[in-house]
Amino acid sequence: MSVSSISTMALARQTRNLVRTMQSDMHTLELEIGTGKKSDVAGSVGSRAALLLDLRNARQTTAEYRQSIQTQSSRLTLMQEALDKVRGSATQVRDLALSVSGSGVGAAAATIDEAALNAIQTLSSMFNSSQSGRYLFAGTRFDTRPMQPPTETAPSGIAPLDAVKSVLSSLGPTSTAADVDAALNGPNGLSSIFSDTYGGGPAAPENFSKTFFLGSTTQVQGRAGEDLPVTYACTAGDEPVRTLLKGLYLLAAVPSESVSTEAYQRIADQGWRLITQATDELIDTQGIIGLQEELLKRADERHEVEDGLLSKQITQMEMADPYETGLRLNTLETQLEATFAMTSRISKLSLIDFL
Template sequence: MKTSFVSTLSIQTTMRNSIAGVQREMVKANQEAVTEKHADLGVALGANTSRALDLSRDITRIESLYNTAALATQRLESAELSLSKMNDLGLDIQSAILTLGNSTDATSLATARTTMSNALDAFTNFANTSVQGEYIFAGINTDVKPMEDYFAPGSPAKAAFDTELNYYMSSQVPPIPSTSVMTEDQMNGFLDDLQAKFDGTSTLTSPPHPAALAGQDFWTTFFSDASDENMKSRISQTEVVESSTNANSAGMRKFAFASIVSLELLQPNMDDKARQAVSSRTRSVISEAMNGVDSINQQRTTIGVYTERVSKAEERLQAQKDILTKGLGSLENVDPEEAATRLNTMKTLLETAYTVTAKIQQLSLANFL
């Protein structure tokens, strides 16, 4: 009969416990070889565990700030690019006006109006630029498209312009029957009144607009849904920068005014001096839109300053992260070669234990009788 259950019981129990212990150590060794970190920080570091946790928390905070700064950089660079394109469109308008000069030729006027139409359409598209689903010219209203499409069917912006023009002509004494008979003084009077509304120095009146709109800003009522308050991003513990601009700036208001009045009023059937008044106003206003106070190029300059600040902040954050990561690594990292060697040793021990156990299981007095 076999007597292994009695004579070899203690040996088998010892081997089984040894195998279980080796298996547990193999799990730890394998984890350390893969992650290159201590499997149990509490056991390995002891009193230094809290220090490792503090460093890990600081690294996470820096990574969060770095990600915020990276998003701010993306928004600022997109805004600068769009403003650069708007500036190019302004140059196109200037060129078209200079090329037109005092020409009364219908073809030349049509070409100029086409340039204005294309510029206004492209300007609107650039003003509605979005980054990761957020409109960068909407201020804090990032989920709202900032600019109305002047050429869209039923456009409130187009209707507002027509309302202002028709009301101005009907309020004159005697009333002006059409733009074709407007004099130079009358045209300048209308342009003065409309420009004041675009700039925000004059508010809506009733009539011609509904009483509920009286006193409101013409631009933000009919053209823009942007907020005057820009997006802000925290790029360090103590530094917050504006990471966007908005479509309510003076430069954008003036750009839209210049392109719309030239598009609508540079008609061949108008009085020559009235048409020249439109050209002159377009030329002066588009120049202000590009280079005046709160102009498109001034916005570009401001964004450039913020972009540089964010870039410097990113460099500082990366340097801080590198230092903290090195300090954390000195606490929780293991030698990968030592971990791999230990894992191989455990594998050898386990295989040996399995072999010995198998041989013990085969022991029987019957083999010797």
């Protein structure tokens, strides 16, 4: 036995489910019109879903590079500012040394050792600059404070200024210009400290890498793009910094009244020459850092363009067509109205009207 008719209750349920489906579809289309995006992106792009995923990943990578560029640019700016202050402080001592080198006496000679020590303290502060817990001039040992303050005892057991004074005093009296040259450049002289050759090798506690500088001379490298390395082109252990400290420590460790006028003239002259050489070399270093800053700027501009292109492609794939969506919405609205009208007419039918 077959039943070819549907009960009134079943028909009502079927109509109700149909209405719910149409209302849900209308709500989805209204959201598409409101947001401008397809509700089912994966379903709508079909076989191009892999391409859409690649585009999104590429845009995420671009955003990460741009964030990294901002951080790196900030670090390089801080390095430039620190080097400006280093050169400014050193220049003041250099000018004092130049004025003293002609006479070896006078008010400048009486204060130059204190001025040199103050400059070293400024250098220590600047070369210990950090950002977000990373020391900028420590090379790859960026978690270690690189520059030891002049009067603070280092892990080697001696303070930098004491190491210089100890080495100079061990070389005997300094009375003539020749004595000064020997103390500076002779065996186990001051220069040997800053070349890590004092006492036969770098293991001696007086040496630069044991007492003065605790970082690494290996420069940190970052990235501004897949094939765009960025180098932090300065550490507190580089040669210009060693030369600068050599000149400043020479002036800070030997008061003018402790040696003859001839000897102090030579000390002031050598200090002036070393500081002048170092500040000129630091200008070159800042020029290299400036090139890295320009590289970052150009890379960020390129990434900005790439981000715009990727965003446009993604939007085109995810964007809902407002005309098509509106047409579908109107069609559903018409169907829903027809369903409501038919339901209303059926509900008004009565057998009595046909008897």
